[in-house]
Amino acid sequence: MLSYALQLALRGFRRNTVLTALMVLAVALGIGVAMSMFTVLHNLAGNPLPQRSGVLFHPQIDPRPRDLPGVRTAPPDNLTYIDALNLYHLDQVSRRALMSANWLPLRSTVAGSPLRMETTRATTRGFFPMFDVPFQYGAPWSEQDDTRRAQVVVISQKLNDTLFGGADSVGRELIIATRLFRIVGVIKPWNPQPHFWDLDDGAYGPAAQIYLPFFTWLHLPADFGWGPMDCWGDNPGAGTHNPKAAQCTWAQYWVQLDTPAQMRAYRDLLLRYSQQQHALGRFQRAPNVRLDDVMQWLNYKHVVPVIVRMQTWIAFGVFVICLLNAVGLLLAKFLRRGGEIGVRRALGARKRDVFAQCVIESALIGLLGGVVGLPLVWLGLWLIRQQPVSYAATVQISPLLLLYALLLAAVATLLAGIWPAWRAARIAPALVVKSL
Amino acid sequence: MSPFASLRPIFSALRRHKAAVTLLVLEIALTMAVLGNLLFIVHGSAVLQRESTGVPANDVAVIQSMVIGDAKHANTVKNNLAVLRTVPGVLASSFGATPMLGASWNPIYSNASRTRMVAHAFVFSGAQDYSQTLSVHLLAGHLPVAGEIPDVTTATPNTLVPALITQQLAHRLFPDRNALGSVLYDGNHSMRIVGIVGTLRGAITGRSSDNDSILIEQRYDVIEGGLYLIRSRSGQMAHVLPLAMKAMQKANPGNVVGQTSSLQAFITHAFAGSRAINRILMAITAILLIVTALGVSGLASFWVQQRTRQIGTRRALGATRGAILRHFQAENLIIVSMGVALGAALTIGLNVLLMQHFAQPRLPLQYVEFGALAMWALGQLAVLGPALRAARVPPTMAMRAA
Numbered sequence: 001m002l003s004y005a006l007q008l009a010l011r012g013f014r015r016n017t018v019l020t021a022l023m024v025l026a027v028a029l030g031i032g033v034a035m036s037m038f039t040v041l042h043n044l045a046g047n048p049l050p051q052r053s054g055v056l057f058h059p060q061i062d063p064r065p066r067d068l069p070g071v072r073t074a075p076p077d078n079l080t081y082i083d084a085l086n087l088y089h090l091d092q093v094s095r096r097a098l099m100s101a102n103w104l105p106l107r108s109t110v111a112g113s114p115l116r117m118e119t120t121r122a123t124t125r126g127f128f129p130m131f132d133v134p135f136q137y138g139a140p141w142s143e144q145d146d147t148r149r150a151q152v153v154v155i156s157q158k159l160n161d162t163l164f165g166g167a168d169s170v171g172r173e174l175i176i177a178t179r180l181f182r183i184v185g186v187i188k189p190w191n192p193q194p195h196f197w198d199l200d201d202g203a204y205g206p207a208a209q210i211y212l213p214f215f216t217w218l219h220l221p222a223d224f225g226w227g228p229m230d231c232w233g234d235n236p237g238a239g240t241h242n243p244k245a246a247q248c249t250w251a252q253y254w255v256q257l258d259t260p261a262q263m264r265a266y267r268d269l270l271l272r273y274s275q276q277q278h279a280l281g282r283f284q285r286a287p288n289v290r291l292d293d294v295m296q297w298l299n300y301k302h303v304v305p306v307i308v309r310m311q312t313w314i315a316f317g318v319f320v321i322c323l324l325n326a327v328g329l330l331l332a333k334f335l336r337r338g339g340e341i342g343v344r345r346a347l348g349a350r351k352r353d354v355f356a357q358c359v360i361e362s363a364l365i366g367l368l369g370g371v372v373g374l375p376l377v378w379l380g381l382w383l384i385r386q387q388p389v390s391y392a393a394t395v396q397i398s399p400l401l402l403l404y405a406l407l408l409a410a411v412a413t414l415l416a417g418i419w420p421a422w423r424a425a426r427i428a429p430a431l432v433v434k435s436l
Numbered sequence: 437m438s439p440f441a442s443l444r445p446i447f448s449a450l451r452r453h454k455a456a457v458t459l460l461v462l463e464i465a466l467t468m469a470v471l472g473n474l475l476f477i478v479h480g481s482a483v484l485q486r487e488s489t490g491v492p493a494n495d496v497a498v499i500q501s502m503v504i505g506d507a508k509h510a511n512t513v514k515n516n517l518a519v520l521r522t523v524p525g526v527l528a529s530s531f532g533a534t535p536m537l538g539a540s541w542n543p544i545y546s547n548a549s550r551t552r553m554v555a556h557a558f559v560f561s562g563a564q565d566y567s568q569t570l571s572v573h574l575l576a577g578h579l580p581v582a583g584e585i586p587d588v589t590t591a592t593p594n595t596l597v598p599a600l601i602t603q604q605l606a607h608r609l610f611p612d613r614n615a616l617g618s619v620l621y622d623g624n625h626s627m628r629i630v631g632i633v634g635t636l637r638g639a640i641t642g643r644s645s646d647n648d649s650i651l652i653e654q655r656y657d658v659i660e661g662g663l664y665l666i667r668s669r670s671g672q673m674a675h676v677l678p679l680a681m682k683a684m685q686k687a688n689p690g691n692v693v694g695q696t697s698s699l700q701a702f703i704t705h706a707f708a709g710s711r712a713i714n715r716i717l718m719a720i721t722a723i724l725l726i727v728t729a730l731g732v733s734g735l736a737s738f739w740v741q742q743r744t745r746q747i748g749t750r751r752a753l754g755a756t757r758g759a760i761l762r763h764f765q766a767e768n769l770i771i772v773s774m775g776v777a778l779g780a781a782l783t784i785g786l787n788v789l790l791m792q793h794f795a796q797p798r799l800p801l802q803y804v805e806f807g808a809l810a811m812w813a814l815g816q817l818a819v820l821g822p823a824l825r826a827a828r829v830p831p832t833m834a835m836r837a838a
Contacts, residue, residue, distance in 0.1 A: 235623025387712035
């Protein structure tokens, strides 16, 4: 029965090649648009570190004065210098990463080599195991390196390729911000998107090229900034040259908490700390803390750009218009064959046979549309990757999404065919046969 | 024959295809709604990209300098400015913020104890010759002069600093009196207004607060990293900027130059992402129009084929080819007009949805008008092929069996 229906469908395609081609093209274009945009959204809203995201937490506390007109009640995203230091030393059991970012001048030890500015992440040892950073050569620096402000550095593979031709450079030296640093590790290409650990400069973009111990970095001789500062009160620039300014938040902090019990304990610790600071007179507000895991934090920060969500909705709107188009054309296609259907009915075919025949034909058109649409999705994503948008370069499509695209095309067109098929099945054989 | 009489057969034909006509009307209405809103989004972003900063962006360039701890060289702002002034083609040079780069969004107070906050504004802070370098358009008062600008190292939050204010902000803060001579305060400066300027945008977001700006000048004789600014003769920046960079580097070998470009190049770069998104949206629009044209054209061919015998009959009874052509064109016009009527409502409805969920502004009615025109044109183009085919049906077709 199914093979007979398919055979008839193919015969139908051959009879109305142009109409069929129009429908396939419309479905393909619709799928191309909708799935390209959906893939972008899916990439941007995805989990950047699926294997770790459940155990990494972002503590927030609220050190701001009580009366501060026009500010949100949520605690600041980052920590002040003093809170960063306190929290870092308060709990020494959990893995933790204190960090910030800037640009630093760097040159090789060869005399007369050119200076280059490199994006820098200053952090503590915990960063590397917490975020699953893969090493090509060497290893992270040690806890002692953090404490004693050792002049050690971890560099990216890209920088290692440029400076050392990709050779194992562990043990070699670099001059960073006029000081001599020893390379302890080279990391493989690693750039989870969105880079959730620091959203101050946007959520998407290239990875840092060098990683320095936080406290070493903090005490570098010249002022290269300490990352984007957010200061309350009447002087937003208070922290520009002074990272220790009491009213400026700028340091990101993450902790690893493996069990719900640890998480509860850590939240209590944040509350206790807030209360204690309140008692000391440093904090004026009632304890106001947040402790989000990675996905909660990304949702809370609305990292997916509004325009991307809007584009996706509009793209699906276009797909719906394509389907509407398909309904109209399917109706035309089926009713044009009124004579043939009348004869089949007169020869004993049931309504349901005609209906099934038409629905199968619709699904087949959808499937064809999907097959033609897949290269269009690929082409669309390729075009998007060429765009100078921070998130574009990393947009990838997974085989699963391609499968979804095919299914969506077939199922949606099948649904679009139901009403025209029902109309076709209703054709009264007597009337049609008489008019032949 | 009155024109209305010729419409009769069209309406009776349409009544026989209620379902297909409804679908077509719906498709056209939805297409029009999406088209109008997409064009509105694209146009809004394109307008924003061309918005003036108040500074001749092609003739002003920034050289971002990072000072590496090295006291051997006389890397002071004053010395660097002197070096830049000797570069042929440089009309003025200074040190400080530019539109979109470094102006800080500060709370502004009306009293020295900083308790009465009256506004937030972009504070453009710069060194000697700052206002001449940015070439702001002075409307009243005077630009800061050498005698009145304090030295940045000795200035306290209470030292009076000469300031320029944008007309927009002056009107808001001093609605009934002249702003000149008044003093405003931010956390670090007491700013005495000496001049009123036209436009000076701290950011380009489309909000009117972009143009709430105050510019202050102080004398810098210190070693400090930041943005050096030069202004060239009109259209000369492309060859002046490399010379200026070379001169800076020669005077201070320990200097690291970060970003260096004309302000216009910087703005163009900053909007690269918006332009890319516009290209994506235009591509979606084009696909949408193609699909809808295919739909209109497909259904029209179906109708032509279905009515071949009737067309033959009309031709045999004396209808001209032109009459047949006009029949299908008029039919399309009627269907599209119904779509446009519904589409106008849907365009506004979609805009309301986008306003609620994506903070879009309200859509001006011109987009509805443009959408309607576009749909009529699209419909007529799409129906032309099938209608011409219909016109070629010979009268003898009337005698043939279907």
